[in-house]
Amino acid sequence: MRLDNALRFYSEKYQFLHVPGIGDSGENHWHTHWEELFPEIKRVLQKDWEAPDRDAWVKNLESYIKKYSEKPIVLISHSLGCGSIIHADNLSKLNGVKAAFMVALPDIEREDFPKECTGFVPMPKIKLSIPGLMVSSENDEWCELNVAEKWADQLGIPLINIGKKQHICQAEEFETWEEGKELLVNFLDSLND
DSSP states (O other), X not given: OHHHHXXXXXXXXXXXXXXXXXXXXXXXXXXXXXXXXXXXXXXXXOSOSSSOBHHHHXXXXXXXXXXXXXXXXXXXXXXXXXXXXXXXXXXXXXXXXXXXXXEOOOOTTSTTSOTTOBSOOSOOOOOOSSOEEEEEOTTOTTSOHHHHHHHHHXXXXXXXXXXXXXXXXXXXXXXXXXXHHHHHHHHHHHXXX
């Protein structure tokens, strides 16, 4: 309850935007459960979830940022949604965004990444222009931990390794994902210190 109350408090100060990855976040995904608990969280909906196009995804993300710009925005992303944020930042499209909470950034440049994704490679090698936090897993099938660590270093943001949790979305523990709430609250606390 403490975490839920803290997130309700922060949802009055910030506009939370969920930024899902390929296929959207399904009914048992923590994104979905968090939206059920906190209806003020808005999800960035893409026209094509199965064949993501970088330009379309970034343009759409920017449109949501503009639409909800009455409050500072905190992006809460999963998987390829993290890649969208990096590309958007590289294109100076994050105006009004206060911070990014990025979960399970995949290794977008590896050879077996879904070929249906277009325009995401090469990934821009930039320092993130806003405060960020990366959350990664030791046995994520879409990104080896050492690759995630290199990306966090490149972006200039901390990385939290939560152990062997695969792609941080599949098991029952990720339905309400209490650990994720705690990480997000601690991150938001750090922005306000």
